[in-house]
Amino acid sequence: MSDRIHLNTTHANSYFIQVGYNLIDDVRTFISGQWSCQKGVIIVDEKVLHLYGDTFIQKIVDVFEKAVCCSVPEGESSKSIEAYSNILGQILNSGVERNTPVIVIGGGVTGDLGGFVAASSLRGMPLIHIPTTLLSMVDSSIGGKTGINHSAGKNLIGAFYEPTAVFTDLKFLETLPRKEISNGLGEVIKYGMISNAAIFKLLKQLPVNEAFTYSENWKKVVEICVGIKVSIVEEDFKESGIREFLNFGHTFAHVIEKVGNFEEHSHGEAVYMGMWGGVKVSNLLGFNVNATNLSAFRPLYDLTFRPDQPVKELTSLMMHDKKVNEGEIKVIGLEALEKPFSKIIKDHSVIHSAWEFIMQEFS
Numbered sequence: 001m002s003d004r005i006h007l008n009t010t011h012a013n014s015y016f017i018q019v020g021y022n023l024i025d026d027v028r029t030f031i032s033g034q035w036s037c038q039k040g041v042i043i044v045d046e047k048v049l050h051l052y053g054d055t056f057i058q059k060i061v062d063v064f065e066k067a068v069c070c071s072v073p074e075g076e077s078s079k080s081i082e083a084y085s086n087i088l089g090q091i092l093n094s095g096v097e098r099n100t101p102v103i104v105i106g107g108g109v110t111g112d113l114g115g116f117v118a119a120s121s122l123r124g125m126p127l128i129h130i131p132t133t134l135l136s137m138v139d140s141s142i143g144g145k146t147g148i149n150h151s152a153g154k155n156l157i158g159a160f161y162e163p164t165a166v167f168t169d170l171k172f173l174e175t176l177p178r179k180e181i182s183n184g185l186g187e188v189i190k191y192g193m194i195s196n197a198a199i200f201k202l203l204k205q206l207p208v209n210e211a212f213t214y215s216e217n218w219k220k221v222v223e224i225c226v227g228i229k230v231s232i233v234e235e236d237f238k239e240s241g242i243r244e245f246l247n248f249g250h251t252f253a254h255v256i257e258k259v260g261n262f263e264e265h266s267h268g269e270a271v272y273m274g275m276w277g278g279v280k281v282s283n284l285l286g287f288n289v290n291a292t293n294l295s296a297f298r299p300l301y302d303l304t305f306r307p308d309q310p311v312k313e314l315t316s317l318m319m320h321d322k323k324v325n326e327g328e329i330k331v332i333g334l335e336a337l338e339k340p341f342s343k344i345i346k347d348h349s350v351i352h353s354a355w356e357f358i359m360q361e362f363s
Contacts, residue, residue: 003223007142007230017142017166017230019223021214024059027103027130027167031063034164035101035126040064041091043114045106046071048132051175060103068094072110076262079113079148081157087117101126101164107133107180108140108267112155115146119161127163132172134184134212135268138191138225141166143233143243149262153320154254160238168226170219173212179266181212182300186249186268186275188225189297193275194248194332194340195228200293209300245340247323248332249274252358255317259307269303276361277354282333284350285343289334305362311355315348 008014018026031037042060049057049071061067070087072078091102102125104114111129118127131141147158173181185208192199202221212218229246236243252274256265265273275294282289307314315329323330328344329351335341345351 023169105130183266183268186271252277280354280357
């Protein structure tokens with residue numbers, strides 16, 4: 001059983017996100033119906049290729065007369081200029097054409113990298129996303145953000161580029177380590193905080209601290225998250241308004257990732273910690289936001305954050321975030337549960353207190 005959620009923007013053709021279980025036949029049918037299938041490009045996470053190379057991946061390769069398969073090592077270090085250049089070279093030297101489809105299979109790193117390759121190769125090639133992690137299913141595969149990192153900061157090189165389709169196959173989650181489920185839950189919890197608290201009721205019915213087993217409730221959770229992001233992206237594709245709300249916790253999270261050299265904490269873990277900072281900022285600004293919905297998931301996260309940098313330096317690192325506005329830090333906070341706001345924070349003592357709050361909680 002699968003459902004398609006359609007996304008329509010004024011910036012590009014509409015596309016759909018199909019959420020279901022065991023979608024390989026749907027993927028093959030869609031590709032065959034869209035393109036001549038003489039040539040195809042597959043950009044796949046190295047670990048996914050190892051687990052599904054003889055099954056899912058091979059069935060996609062078989063659709064094409066000639067397929068170029070590029071593997072991406074797991075980890076944030078693959079979102080680099082070097083990795084981008086390497087894959088670009090493989091593709092361009094293979095004789096691809098502008099209408100050659102690029103199928104990107106993997107988590108957020110592979111999706112961001114592969115999406116940017118598709119966006120920039122021959123000034124744009126058709127893109128299909130097949131997310132394989134919970135985080136990429138509910139967040140990074142939707143909305144057209146692609147990109148790579150720079151030494152100055154995360155996701156500073158990239159483009160908005162929408163796919164032709166997204167196939168969200170929950171079967172991939174069955175081989176995901178439990179830690180990766182927790183990683184994805186960081187973004188799921190974010191959706192509950194900024195938009196739909198019903199997510200928390202569903203999560204209480206799921207064994208989120210165990211290996212993934214498919215159920216209709218898991219499908220509902222993913223569909224709710226996808227629906228929230230779709231509705232926001234439809235209204236604000238280029239992040240000039242309400243799409244900023246999706247960054248709740250992220251301004252802190254990107255610094256947490258950077259000071260750990262993108263190795264100590266995963267993105268979802270950093271977002272989870274960053275949301276505590278967002279709650280603290282909100283309360284310092286005069287709102288009364290309860291952190292109960294965050295603390296309920298605290299046992300899932302065996303996390304510590306003891307940076308060598310003082311809070312003033314952590315705050316300075318926030319100035320490299322894409323959301324900085326006229327030299328000032330912009331933070332997403334909450335007036336209350338499901339009521340986010342965006343605010344420029346000129347009083348850095350508020351940010352300092354938020355960092356101290358995060359470090360106290362994760363000491």
